[in-house]
Amino acid sequence: MFFYIFIVIIIILAFGLLFTLQSVNNELQFSKMKSNFMSTVSHEFKSPLTSIRQLAEMLVHSRVPSPEKRQKYYTTILQQSERLSHLIENILDFSKMEEGQKAFRFEKANIVSLVREVVGFFENHLADKGFKISLFVDGSIPEIVFDKEAMEQVMHNLLDNACKYSGDSKTVDVYISTKGNKVVISVKDFGIGIRKEDQDKIFSRFYRGGEELTQTVKGSGIGLTIVRQIVKAHFGKIYVESSPGKGSMFIILLRMN
Numbered sequence: 001m002f003f004y005i006f007i008v009i010i011i012i013l014a015f016g017l018l019f020t021l022q023s024v025n026n027e028l029q030f031s032k033m034k035s036n037f038m039s040t041v042s043h044e045f046k047s048p049l050t051s052i053r054q055l056a057e058m059l060v061h062s063r064v065p066s067p068e069k070r071q072k073y074y075t076t077i078l079q080q081s082e083r084l085s086h087l088i089e090n091i092l093d094f095s096k097m098e099e100g101q102k103a104f105r106f107e108k109a110n111i112v113s114l115v116r117e118v119v120g121f122f123e124n125h126l127a128d129k130g131f132k133i134s135l136f137v138d139g140s141i142p143e144i145v146f147d148k149e150a151m152e153q154v155m156h157n158l159l160d161n162a163c164k165y166s167g168d169s170k171t172v173d174v175y176i177s178t179k180g181n182k183v184v185i186s187v188k189d190f191g192i193g194i195r196k197e198d199q200d201k202i203f204s205r206f207y208r209g210g211e212e213l214t215q216t217v218k219g220s221g222i223g224l225t226i227v228r229q230i231v232k233a234h235f236g237k238i239y240v241e242s243s244p245g246k247g248s249m250f251i252i253l254l255r256m257n
């Protein structure tokens, strides 16, 4: 009898120990991801700020005689400050969502126009880097209820990733169609792709894919977390289809009513 009780106690202790070790391990991993996040975010802030300061200094001190060059510098300053705004929006949204305090302003509107605007923004900014970003609209898409700012953030984050992780390819295709009572928005790239074991994890906060290229591409690991939270708040779904070396397609399903 005592022997069996002893065995049961040993088993319970072993499970307890295992559980504690696992929790400690998870906590350690999480705090490592958090500190990575802090350093990458600081770095992401630093590089556009440095470039804005240097270019502004040159302009202020009239060290740029050629008008074409001046125009180019103004454009770069504008682009870098837009990049900073989006980064700040992402961080603010992320912390609001973490605290459950993100408020949405839902209204019935044209989702195609919104997607077209964001695609146009990326086309303008990345054309000189050789990117071709195309939008394909299949049939007529009805107006749906969504938060404009939030969906703009979703499209911005997905297109930003599609370009960041595009490897040698410079093509990104966006599709909008309907399926049953859903509007389907897909962002497809032909880049580095995502390993099967990472495909669920990439939506978790601070998670960055393990591929070597991912580590050389700047990022904070919160973009897709925000995307998933926003899509969820719209009672929608998001999933990814991807194969390493071939590319990825992020698919969003939104309710029509």
Ligand code: ADP
Pocket (backbone or CB within 6 Å): 157, 161, 162, 165, 189, 191, 192, 193, 194, 202, 203, 207, 208, 209, 210, 214, 218, 219, 220, 221, 222, 223, 224, 225, 248
């Ligand atoms: P970040 O890009 O800042 O690292 P995200 O949350 O946007 O953070 O993405 C999480 C991870 O998912 C990325 O680090 C990357 O490994 C992977 N990922 C996201 N989008 C793509 C894509 N289009 N192609 C390949 N990998 C991607």
